[in-house]
Amino acid sequence: GQNIDQPTEMTATEGAIVQINCTYQTSGFNGLFWYQQHAGEAPTFLSYNVLDGLEEKGRFSSFLSRSKGYSYLLLKELQMKDSASYLCAVASAAGNKLTFGGGTRVLVKP
Amino acid sequence: ETGVTQTPRHLVMGMTNKKSLKCEQHLGHNAMYWYKQSAKKPLELMFVYNFKEQTENNSVPSRFSPECPNSSHLFLHLHTLQPEDSALYLCASSRDGLAGGYEQFFGPGTRLTVL
Numbered sequence: 001g002q003n004i005d006q007p008t009e010m011t012a013t014e015g016a017i018v019q020i021n022c023t024y025q026t027s028g029f030n031g032l033f034w035y036q037q038h039a040g041e042a043p044t045f046l047s048y049n050v051l052d053g054l055e056e057k058g059r060f061s062s063f064l065s066r067s068k069g070y071s072y073l074l075l076k077e078l079q080m081k082d083s084a085s086y087l088c089a090v091a092s093a094a095g096n097k098l099t100f101g102g103g104t105r106v107l108v109k110p
Numbered sequence: 111e112t113g114v115t116q117t118p119r120h121l122v123m124g125m126t127n128k129k130s131l132k133c134e135q136h137l138g139h140n141a142m143y144w145y146k147q148s149a150k151k152p153l154e155l156m157f158v159y160n161f162k163e164q165t166e167n168n169s170v171p172s173r174f175s176p177e178c179p180n181s182s183h184l185f186l187h188l189h190t191l192q193p194e195d196s197a198l199y200l201c202a203s204s205r206d207g208l209a210g211g212y213e214q215f216f217g218p219g220t221r222l223t224v225l
Contacts, residue, residue, distance in 0.1 A: 004152070030210035042114075042200065042216035043153070050211060087153065091210050096141065097166055098214065100153040 002026045004101035006088050011107045012078055020073045020086050020104045028093025034062050034073045035087040037103065043087055046073070075106070083108045112136055114217035116201050122223045123191065131186040131220045133201030141207025142184040143214060144176060147198040159184060160207035191224045198222070 003025045012018040024032070031050035035043035049055055049064035049071060061074040075082055085103040092099065114135045123129050135142060144156040158166035159178040173195075175187040184201055198221050202214040 033213065042218050044216070045213040048211060048213060089153075096204055096207050096210055096212055096214070097155060097158060099155070102150075102152045 002090055002092070002099035004088055004090055004099060006086075006101040006104045008102065009105045009107070011109060012075075014078055014080060014108055014110050016078050018075045018078060018106060020075070020088075020106070022071045022073070022088035022101055024069050024071070024088070024090050024101075026069075026090050026092070026099070029066065030091040030093050030096075032062075032064055032071050033089040033091065033098065034071075035089065037085045037087060039084070046086075078108050080108050080110070082106065114201060114203055114215050116199075116217035116220050118220060119218065120221045120223075122225065123188070124225050125191060125193070127191075128187070128189045130188065131199055131201075131222075133184040133186075133217055135182055135184075135201075135203035135215070135217075137203055137215060139203040139205050139215075140181050141204045141212075142178060142181070143202040143204075143207070144184065144186055145200040145202065145216075147200055147219070149197075153200070156186075158207050165207055188222075191222075193224050196222055196224045 006022045034046040037043040047062035054063045059076045064071045087103045088101040089098040141160045146154045157176045177185040198219045200219045201217040204212040204214045
């Protein structure tokens with residue numbers, strides 16, 4: 001089975017940096033995804049990591065350590081529009097079946 | 111239309127009703143998915159279709175019946191649901207459902223309320 005843990009909620013100030021951690025225990029692993037979901041909207045893709053290391057995409061970066069079963073999403077230069085839920089999802093060894101964590105709700109304050 | 115569309119956006123039904131949710135993707139993808147998102151629970155995979163063939167049924171009760179007539183369309187037929195089935199039902203698609211690493215594109219969802 002799969003077990004994915006991430007904090008329920010985080011608060012940060014506009015312009016600051018926030019790091020959202022995700023730990024996982026899986027019976028197979030074929031990569032880790034991060035999605036952003038604004039309230040009442042569909043999740044949208046942010047990043048995919050399958051090898052260890054850091055992937056940077058503008059203000060967002062994602063890190064993976066397969067040996068530790070650990071990933072984080074780093075949001076820099078926070079903007080008010082970054083207030084959303086951030087979902088960590090692990091792809092099973094068999095194809096593109098995703099198991100999601102409960103999501104981390106990030107609130108950005110002025 | 112672009113991306114992934116879902117209809118209806120909102121649905122209220124009684125426990126004895128039969129209704130269907132529809133999903134259409136305009137991305138040329140080969141895999142389609144149904145997810146359930148309940149309050150305070152993780153997004154939960156229900157079904158996966160790859161090239162119109164069902165490749166995953168995540169122990170979903172038989173009162174939920176999926177149908178995939180072609181790679182662009184996916185339906186979820188609902189029959190004798192329970193109030194605990196009230197949730198947001200999300201459809202998604204990806205280039206491939208068997209190979210890893212392909213991002214999934216989500217539709218806006220159908221907010222279902224079972225009375």
